[in-house]
Amino acid sequence: MTATATTRLDAPARLPGRLVGSIAFGTLLQALNSSMIAVALVGIRGDFRAGAEVSWLISALYLATAVGAPTMGRLADLVGPRRVFLTGLALVAVASVAAPFAPNVGVLVACRVLLGLGTAAQYPAGVAMVRTVAERTGARASGALGILSICSQTAVAFGPSLGGLLVGAFGWPAIFLVNLPFVAVAAVTVLRWGPAGRTSPHRLGVAASLRRLDPPGLLLFAGAMTTLMLLLLSLADHPRWWLAAVFVPLAGLLLWRELRCAEPFLDVRLLGRNRALTGTYLRTALTYVAFYAIFYGLPSWLEQGRGLDAAQAGLVVLPIAGLGVFMTVLATRLVRTRGPRAPLLIGSLGLLAGGVVLATVVHSATPVLVLLAVSAVLGIPNGFNNMGNQTAMYAAAPADATGAASGLYRTSQYVGANLAAALIEVLAAGTDPDSGLHRLGIAVAVVGAVLLAGSLLGRRRT
Incomplete structure (x- = not known):
């Protein structure tokens, strides 16, 4: 099964750009909505005279996506990915229209839950559509997977900036309403170019599929x-x-x-048999522990330890995402010739090196130019790890369960993100900002070393 998938990844033909672009446009929604909310919390708290419960606007989306992604992926396998993709867009539209009229924070949190369920559909259904067309045409999927990874990283990087502009100009409701043009473009293009109908004799109607869910x-x-x-x-x-x-x-x-x-619903027998797929989920969760430890922990230190304001801190960490996009392009090319293991080795080495730099080089007096260089170093592993893990998941997943496998891949990312949030608090507790950052760097280096050892061990076994 893995050998067959690898052959498809290395196939000479490319998937149509209009198809990949329409899918990518929909997958932007999840990254944008998870990052834009950060700049709207102050305004929401003031309008509703709310307190700590506002933080549930972040947690609710993560919870809904962690549960919703494998559910939507399983439905995509049963009723067809395009139908699920469009259903998710409809949920996003409903939540985005309702949120600005929420009478209290509780209703707004409910809208974020609905938004999370809607945005959970695009990635697993999108990957399933990629696989459907790739297997019909014999095209390789690596380029499409690379574009999805680039779009996600770009949206995460620029989400706070876009959100800040919208909130400054129109208030916090704008971060919900901005979803509507994305929904419209994604819906029209996927209806036009997405694979239509049921592509497998195993796919049934909605009612029968819900029973089989x-x-x-x-x-x-x-x-x-x-x-x-x-x-x-x-x-x-x-x-x-x-x-x-x-x-x-x-x-x-x-x-x-x-x-x-x-x-x-969750084929644990497959996970037990398919060690490559199970290993990819574990590796992805661990990778995202390190990624979010950096992505959340470094900006906090830049404000508390280095004394920068929020805008300056955002500019300093921009190379993390920016270089990650460039590295994804390189990783996509590497996957075509060497498979997913090579970028995973580079990504693991990058995390190890980045963690060592954080633990030994960075301190409260470090010049901003050096901090920018450190951010660039920390951005190197992102593209390689994302592309390597995504490609490994695609290659290991059974063709008729691509949606469900992609949904669980998303869930593993959010498990890693929440572990990272806890790790940051534990390591920063009871210490000065520099010491907390150095501890965080050691933790990232340890994660990189574990991932590197796992990749090397996997290579010897093959």
């Missing part, structure tokens, strides 16, 4: 994942360890149910 398994997965995410989110402030006592039995029931279900 394994509702008990879905509910157990949602309960277990929500509990896990809430536990991880609580680690940064006041750990709620009692959630672990809820998560463990839910996870056990999920495992028991899915092992006995003829068509499980």
